[in-house]
Amino acid sequence: MARKKPEGYLSAKDSRRISRYNRKVTNALEKQHKRKHVPESEYLTQMKDPNNTVEFDNLHSYFFTDVGTVKAVDGVTFEVPTGKTVGVVGESGCGKSVTSLSLMQLLQRPQGQIVEGEIRVNMGDKAYDIAKMPLEKMQEIRGNYISMIFQEPMTALNPVFRIGDQVDEVIKLHDKENLSKHEIRERTLKMLDMVGIANTEGVYRMYPHELSGGMRQRVMIAMALACSPRIIIADEPTTALDVTIQAQVLDLLRNLKDKINSSIMFITHDLGVIAEMADYVVVMYAGRIVEKGTVEEIFAHPCHPYTIGLMASKPVVGKQVDKLYAIPGKVPNPVNMPNYCYFKDRCEMCVEGCSGDYPHEVSVSPTHKVSCYRYYDGKVGESNG
Amino acid sequence: MAENKSEKKAEKKDKLFIDDSYTPVEYDPQYILMVNNLKKYFPIKDGLISRTVGYVKAVDGVTFNLKRGTTMGLVGESGCGKTTAGRTILRLSGEKTGGQVLFNGREVYDLTNKEMRAMRTKMQIIFQDPFSSLSPRMPVGEIIGEAVREHNLVPKGEFSDYVDQVMDNCGLQPFHKDRYPHEFSGGQRQRICIARALALNPEFVVCDEPVSALDVSIQAQIINLLKDLQEKYKLTYLFISHDLSVVEHISDVVGVMYLGSLVEYGDTTDIFRNPLHPYTKALFSAIPIPDPTVHRNRIVLEGSVPSPANPPSGCKFHTRCPYATARCSEEAPCQREVEPGHYVVCHLFDK
Numbered sequence: 001m002a003r004k005k006p007e008g009y010l011s012a013k014d015s016r017r018i019s020r021y022n023r024k025v026t027n028a029l030e031k032q033h034k035r036k037h038v039p040e041s042e043y044l045t046q047m048k049d050p051n052n053t054v055e056f057d058n059l060h061s062y063f064f065t066d067v068g069t070v071k072a073v074d075g076v077t078f079e080v081p082t083g084k085t086v087g088v089v090g091e092s093g094c095g096k097s098v099t100s101l102s103l104m105q106l107l108q109r110p111q112g113q114i115v116e117g118e119i120r121v122n123m124g125d126k127a128y129d130i131a132k133m134p135l136e137k138m139q140e141i142r143g144n145y146i147s148m149i150f151q152e153p154m155t156a157l158n159p160v161f162r163i164g165d166q167v168d169e170v171i172k173l174h175d176k177e178n179l180s181k182h183e184i185r186e187r188t189l190k191m192l193d194m195v196g197i198a199n200t201e202g203v204y205r206m207y208p209h210e211l212s213g214g215m216r217q218r219v220m221i222a223m224a225l226a227c228s229p230r231i232i233i234a235d236e237p238t239t240a241l242d243v244t245i246q247a248q249v250l251d252l253l254r255n256l257k258d259k260i261n262s263s264i265m266f267i268t269h270d271l272g273v274i275a276e277m278a279d280y281v282v283v284m285y286a287g288r289i290v291e292k293g294t295v296e297e298i299f300a301h302p303c304h305p306y307t308i309g310l311m312a313s314k315p316v317v318g319k320q321v322d323k324l325y326a327i328p329g330k331v332p333n334p335v336n337m338p339n340y341c342y343f344k345d346r347c348e349m350c351v352e353g354c355s356g357d358y359p360h361e362v363s364v365s366p367t368h369k370v371s372c373y374r375y376y377d378g379k380v381g382e383s384n385g
Numbered sequence: 386m387a388e389n390k391s392e393k394k395a396e397k398k399d400k401l402f403i404d405d406s407y408t409p410v411e412y413d414p415q416y417i418l419m420v421n422n423l424k425k426y427f428p429i430k431d432g433l434i435s436r437t438v439g440y441v442k443a444v445d446g447v448t449f450n451l452k453r454g455t456t457m458g459l460v461g462e463s464g465c466g467k468t469t470a471g472r473t474i475l476r477l478s479g480e481k482t483g484g485q486v487l488f489n490g491r492e493v494y495d496l497t498n499k500e501m502r503a504m505r506t507k508m509q510i511i512f513q514d515p516f517s518s519l520s521p522r523m524p525v526g527e528i529i530g531e532a533v534r535e536h537n538l539v540p541k542g543e544f545s546d547y548v549d550q551v552m553d554n555c556g557l558q559p560f561h562k563d564r565y566p567h568e569f570s571g572g573q574r575q576r577i578c579i580a581r582a583l584a585l586n587p588e589f590v591v592c593d594e595p596v597s598a599l600d601v602s603i604q605a606q607i608i609n610l611l612k613d614l615q616e617k618y619k620l621t622y623l624f625i626s627h628d629l630s631v632v633e634h635i636s637d638v639v640g641v642m643y644l645g646s647l648v649e650y651g652d653t654t655d656i657f658r659n660p661l662h663p664y665t666k667a668l669f670s671a672i673p674i675p676d677p678t679v680h681r682n683r684i685v686l687e688g689s690v691p692s693p694a695n696p697p698s699g700c701k702f703h704t705r706c707p708y709a710t711a712r713c714s715e716e717a718p719c720q721r722e723v724e725p726g727h728y729v730v731c732h733l734f735d736k
Contacts, residue, residue, distance in 0.1 A: 091600045212689060213463070242462040242627055247671035247683055269601055272630075272673030295677040313605035315634035317657060317672050323612070324605040324634065330570065 010067060022064035026110040033109075033135050043132040047122050053231055053263040054080040054103065059117035059131070061095075061102045064110075068335040072098040074287040075117070078280075080231065082122070085257065085264040087278030087295070089271065089310070093331060095287040096267045100233045103130060103265075104148055105138045121145065121231070143174045147229040151236040153216035157208040163219055164188055164204035170226045191222040194259075196252055214245035221252065228260045235267045250277055271314055275299055280367075283307050286331055286342040288358075293368035303370040305349045341373070349374060407483060412490035417589055417621050418451040418474070423484035425466075425473040429694060440482075441694045443469040445645035447484075448720055449728075451638070453588075456615065456622040458636030458653070460629055460668070462690060466645040467625045468513075471591040474623070475508055476501065488589065506536050509582035513594040515574035519566040525552075526562030529580045536585065548584070554617075555580040556610060572603035576610065583614060591623045596631060608635055629672050633657055641665045644701045645693055647720075651727030661729045663706050700732065708733060 010018075048055055061073040073095045080086045088096045101107050102114050103121075119130035123145065133141070150156035158166060167188040171179070179187070185204075192200040195218040208216055217237060224232060234253065238246040250273065257264055266277050274281055274295065281298040283291040283306065291304040302308045312325035329346040332338060341347070344354045353359075353373035362375040407422035424447075426440035443466045451457050459467050472478045474486050476493050486493040488508060496504060512518035519528060530548040533539060539547045549559050555576045566574055575595060582590055592611065596604040608631065614620060626632050632639060633653055640650035641662065649662040660666045667684040674681065686705045691697055697704050703713035710732070718732045 091602060214689070243629060243671040243673075244462060244668060244686060246673070248685065250673075251683075251685075270673065271601075271675040275675045275677045276673050299675065299677050310601060311675065313602050314675065315608075315630045316675060317630045317633050317669075321634070324609055326605040326609055327602040 015066065018066060018068060022066075022069075022111075025115075026064055026113060029113045029115070030110050035134055036136065038134040038137070043129045043134075043137070045118065045120050045127050045129040047120055047127045049079065050122070051082055052079045052120075053082045053122050054265070055118070055120040056099070056103075057118040057120065059099065059102060059119060060115050061098050061107060061112065062115050063108075063112050065335075070334045071287050071337060072112075072334070073102065074337075076284070076287075076289055078282050078289060078292055080263045080265055081280070082230075082263055083257075083261055084279040085266055085277050086280045086282060087274040088265065088267045088282045088284060089269060089274055090284035091269060091331065093334070094284045096284050097235055099284075100148065100235055100265060100267055103231075103233065104142060104146055105130060105133065105135075106148075140174075143170060143229065144227050145229055146231045146233065147224040147227070148233040148235060149217075149220050149224045149237045151239055153213065153220045153240070154208070156220060157216060159208055161207075162204070163192075163206050163208065163211070167191060167219070167223050167226060170223050174227045187226070188222075191226050192219070194225070194256065195219075195222045196248070197222075213241055214248065217241060217245075217249055218252070221249070221256070225256060225260065228262070230262045231265065232257070232262055233265045233267070236269070237266075238273060239268065239270070246273070253277070271311060272316075283310070286334070286337065288342065289371070290343065291368075291370045291372075293365070297365065297368040301364070301368075303364055303368070303375060304343075304372050305347045305374075306343050309346075341371075407485065409485060410487070412487055413450070414490070415452055416450040416487075417453045417489060418623075419485070419487040420447055420449050420451075420474060421485040421487070423447045423470065423473060423486060424482040425469055425478065426482045439694055442645050442696060443693060444473055445693075445696070447640075447642070447645075447647045449638075449640055449647060449650050451589075451621060451623065453621055454615070454619045455637040456624050456635055458632035458639040459623060459625045459642060460627060460632050460639065461642035462668075463627060464690065464693070465642045466693070467627075467642055468593055470642070471510070471593050471623055471625050475510055475591055477510070503536075506532075506538070506585040507587050508589045508591070509585060509587040510591040510593060511575075511578050511582050511595045514598050515571060515578050516598070518578060519574060521566055524563050524565055525557070525569075525577055528566070528577060529584050532581070533584050538585065551580050551584045554614065555583065556606075570603075571599050572606060575599060575603075575607050579607075579610065579614070583618070583620075586618075587620070589621045589623070591625065593625045594627070595624075597626065597628065604631070611635065629669065641668065644690060644696055646701060646730065648702065648731070649727075649729045651724070655724060655727045659724075659727075661723060661727070661734065662702075662731050663708055663733070664702050700730075 056076050056078050059073055059076045063070040063072055076099055090096050103119055114131045117131060120127050121130055168184050171184050171187055189200045189204060192203055197203050197215065197218055238249050241249060253264065268274060278295050281293060281295050282289055283304065285306050291307050302311055309325060309327040313327060315324060327346055332342055340355050341359055344350060351373050353376060359371045359373050361369045361371050363369050364375060410419055410421045423444055425444040426442050428437040429439045429441060431438045447470050459470065461467050469478065473481055481494055526548055529551060530544065533547065534544065552559065552561065557576055557580060596607050599607060612635065615622060624632060624635055636653050639653050639656045640647050643664050649665045660669050667686050670681060670684045688705050691704060699715050700713045700718050703709040706713065713732055718730050720728050720730050721734055723729050723734050
């Protein structure tokens with residue numbers, strides 16, 4: 001009698017096979033990335049709609065790990081219109097951070113790679129495809145055009161450098177006007193003042209540990225905005241903060257966005273924050289978008305069972321319920337995704353079609369799209385899949 | 386040895402600072418827990434010989450009573466002393482500085498070591514971070530059962546069944562017993578923490594931000610579990626959290642803390658419907674509402690929280706309060722019952 005193999009068991013042979021495959025794939029991709037003097041035509045592209053700042057088109061970002069390929073982002077398509085805020089919601093591990101890191105080309109390489117799809121970024125007169133961009137070109141875009149506010153202000157700031165030096169560095173690195181040391185300092189102080197820090201001269205000379213959580217997050221925002229980027233990625237910027245400080249930071253972001261006319265991609269799992277900040281909402285589950293639409297549509301008529309469950313599971317102030325709805329089960333194993341709808345095993349609204357292939361996108365309204373069999377009636381074929 | 390001595394000496398010195406300025410309360414049997422003007426200061430040491438140069442007033446005047454079988458939510462910004470208050474009530478952070486903690490009518494800080502040990506089974510705590518509060522070297526069955534065996538709660542023969550039963554109550558499978566904490570997800574780990582606390586059959590549990598580290602959908606599972614267990618075993622919770630919507634959902638009574646003191650406390654519905662203290666109003670106005678059509682007027686507080694080592698004179702909130710008067714900076718307000726069961730610490734309600 002053969003002993004039953006535990007779940008996730010890998011034989012030495014399998015393990016070697018996976019490593020060999022990973023090495024082959026990642027080496028090829030790395031080589032592509034590290035080329036020097038790549039002609040611009042290779043990554044030049046056209047925006048579908050010139051009013052968009054970013055367009056994600058069928059993006060696939062995979063992680064080639066020792067236990068198999070993790071499809072962290074598996075075919076994600078959405079747009080960030082100019083001057084608008086797009087909120088990305090989902091549980092941890094659903095691929096929202098990986099999507100934003102792909103846009104910055106900051107995936108942990110060589111394991112993490114963009115394997116397919118396009119990320120088109122509008123640069124004004126032309127558009128670039130980030131997915132094909134070589135490393136050396138990327139440096140000009142990061143910080144200048146796209147910048148990111150990280151989740152943990154304590155770990156994202158360097159503890160051994162003064163605040164001023166850290167903000168100065170960003171400006172110096174992306175500086176195109178050959179600013180003098182004094183001018184850079186002036187600009188840093190201006191940035192610190194803009195994010196609402198009162199004692200700018202003092203904070204300039206402080207170390208991160210001398211600041212409170214809210215102040216640190218402000219410094220992070222000042223750093224991100226130092227070069228007036230067109231796209232700000234805010235990766236859970238308020239999760240580690242208190243409600244009062246969270247409110248301040250959200251106000252600040254909203255005002256600054258209007259001041260420098262940029263777009264925000266706002267990643268969070270707090271639906272309350274999304275409702276306040278976002279114009280458009282994208283709901284992600286297990287690496288795919290399950291629902292997207294304007295904020296009013298998503299909150300007034302959530303369509304996908306996951307969105308509905310997510311909303312029901314969060315208590316709301318002023319609304320009394322006896323028992324919170326808890327989505328049963330857990331997220332499927334990212335290495336072995338099922339071939340049917342990823343949410344089927346946790347879904348309480350299944351219909352007959354659910355055991356079929358992964359559902360494609362169905363339009364509920366021109367801006368509201370959902371991937372669910374429940375909305376298939378008569379609308380099949382309308383969607384782009 | 387020498388180090389030990391100096392430590393003892395230091396402890397003695399700190400003990401000298403005891404604040405006796407409270408009026409003792411009489412035990413009322415309807416309350417499981419009575420906290421009266423509780424204070425906990427931490428000394429600030431400086432210099433070559435570690436002289437005490439000041440005190441961080443982490444908990445500075447907390448007064449409330451907690452009925453049997455109910456849940457009290459404790460909210461406030463980070464650093465306001467919520468966690469220290471919870472730990473001080475359980476006698477987990479050394480000696481108190483002043484005030485009273487009556488648990489079932491007995492002063493917790495007057496118990497001898499032996500009595501305290503017996504009392505520990507009745508009062509338990511669930512920690513915030515399920516990733517660092519479980520020993521990585523112990524299998525789950527041992528984590529849950531260790532205290533049960535130490536306190537001889539069940540005969541040896543029934544021990545294994547007892548642990549199984551506790552795990553079952555908390556939504557864990559019997560085969561999880563031999564696994565180690567790293568094999569579990571965040572939600573499962575929090576279940577282990579809850580099982581560990583409940584294995585001793587406590588009457589009172591301090592939940593120190595039990596859901597803050599968890600995902601939204603897992604949060605709902607854990608909150609439901611806590612509520613079910615409360616109903617089943619008639620537990621009393623002190624629920625510490627900075628997530629106001631969770632606190633509103635789970636609590637019967639809410640206390641709002643600012644800089645070590647309880648500024649307002651009362652029934653959940655009263656507090657959320659009609660917040661009275663200016664700080665509570667500002668705090669509640671900052672809650673994001675998951676409805677894009679609603680726009681609430683936000684009260685923005687100026688400045689930042691003062692240092693608890695050097696709190697402002699008079700009312701601690703007067704430096705940021707929009708209604709502050711000259712009196713607020715001179716005289717500290719005392720707790721006042723504005724509505725039945727709704728207490729506020731503010732001069733605005735002195736009438």
